[in-house]
Amino acid sequence: MWYALFMRKPYVVSINDIRLTSVLHALSDPRRLQIVMSLKGNAEQNCAIYHDMMPKSTLTHHLKVLREAGVAKVRIEGTQHFYSLRTEDLEQLFPGLLTAILNVQSELISH
Amino acid sequence: MWYALFMRKPYVVSINDIRLTSVLHALSDPRRLQIVMSLKGNAEQNCAIYHDMMPKSTLTHHLKVLREAGVAKVRIEGTQHFYSLRTEDLEQLFPGLLTAILNVQSELISH
DNA sequence: GTCAATGTTCTAGTTTTTTAGTATGAATGA
DNA sequence: TCATTCATACTAAAAAACTAGAACATTGAC
Numbered sequence: 467m468w469y470a471l472f473m474r475k476p477y478v479v480s481i482n483d484i485r486l487t488s489v490l491h492a493l494s495d496p497r498r499l500q501i502v503m504s505l506k507g508n509a510e511q512n513c514a515i516y517h518d519m520m521p522k523s524t525l526t527h528h529l530k531v532l533r534e535a536g537v538a539k540v541r542i543e544g545t546q547h548f549y550s551l552r553t554e555d556l557e558q559l560f561p562g563l564l565t566a567i568l569n570v571q572s573e574l575i576s577h
Numbered sequence: 578m579w580y581a582l583f584m585r586k587p588y589v590v591s592i593n594d595i596r597l598t599s600v601l602h603a604l605s606d607p608r609r610l611q612i613v614m615s616l617k618g619n620a621e622q623n624c625a626i627y628h629d630m631m632p633k634s635t636l637t638h639h640l641k642v643l644r645e646a647g648v649a650k651v652r653i654e655g656t657q658h659f660y661s662l663r664t665e666d667l668e669q670l671f672p673g674l675l676t677a678i679l680n681v682q683s684e685l686i687s688h
Numbered sequence: 689g690t691c692a693a694t695g696t697t698c699t700a701g702t703t704t705t706t707t708a709g710t711a712t713g714a715a716t717g718a
Numbered sequence: 719t720c721a722t723t724c725a726t727a728c729t730a731a732a733a734a735a736c737t738a739g740a741a742c743a744t745t746g747a748c
Contacts, residue, residue: 484685485685485686485687486610486678486681486687487606487610487686487687488605488687488688490601490602490678491601491602491735494598494599494602495598495735495736496598499597499598512694513695514694521737521738521739522694522696522738523695523696523697523698523739524737524738525695526696526697527737527738528736529695530696531735544744544745544746545693545694545744545745545746546693546695559685560677560681560685561677561680562673562676562677562680563674563677563678563681566672566673566677567597567601567674569673570671574596574597574671575596575598576596576597576598576599577596577599606705606706623724624724624725625724632707632709633724633725633726634707634708634709634710634726634727634728635708636725637727638705638708640725640726653714655714655715655716655723656714656715656716656723656724656725657723657724657725658724658725658726689748690748691746691748692746692748693744693746693747694743694745694746695743696742696743696744697741697742697743698739698740698741698742700737700738700739701736701737702735702737703734703735703736703737704733704734704736705732705734705735706733707731707732707733708729708732709728710727710728710729711727711728712726713724713726713727714723714724715723715724716722716723716724717720717721718719718720718721
């Protein structure tokens with residue numbers, strides 16, 4: 467379609483629209499938090515590594531929540547999507563928050 | 578007083594049962610986060626100050642979520658309930674987390 | 689063009705959460 | 719005892735979130 471050129475880049479939430487409640491909500495789901503933990507240390511992950519965690523459509527949903535909250539961003543390369551955390555943006559808005567969360571021991575994450 | 582022994586103590590979540598996802602979920606609601614912010618700096622607040630924010634039963638619900646997640650605790654004095662944050666427990670489990678959240682500027686909290 | 693690989697969108701069913709009215713309980717003072 | 723205050727419990731309805739199957743879209747290789 468004619469607008470395909472504009473859709474190649476996924477919508478990214480402006481740093482000015484990131485809000486704490488949305489970020490906390492995005493991080494409050496065990497599966498999303500697991501995804502976020504896997505992106506620790508500026509890691510970039512392809513969706514494929516999560517496919518044993520959940521069905522594709524469920525994964526897409528969770529990644530969308532993370533993107534729309536401003537927690538994660540995606541880089542598209544061919545047919546593959548590579549996800550990473552918006553570490554700098556989050557640090558700027560909420561100093562120390564992401565670090566504190568990423569440092570939590572796995573036993574304390576969820577029941 | 579002798580009958581103090583029979584006084585109902587509110588259920589308190591053991592520190593061993595506090596989980597990050599539950600804490601983040603509790604903090605992800607704008608009204609609950611507003612309550613938490615009002616408890617900053619070891620403040621202790623009586624429920625009454627929140628009564629212009631929402632109906633009593635709604636307030637009770639939100640306070641219960643905060644208590645059950647291990648974010649807040651309550652001290653009962655007569656008919657009044659005084660709420661405060663479990664600052665030390667949270668700092669022990671999730672170093673830096675609560676501080677990071679309490680330091681967020683109000684404009685960045687919610688839409 | 690056709691095909692396979694990779695993800696998204698659409699949709700619906702289920703579960704969880706939020707809200708708030710009403711009823712109930714516990715403590716206090718007259 | 720009785721009324722009052724303060725807060726929780728119960729209940730039901732509405733809203734939001736989660737899950738996942740099926741269809742669709744995009745890319746790259748042949």
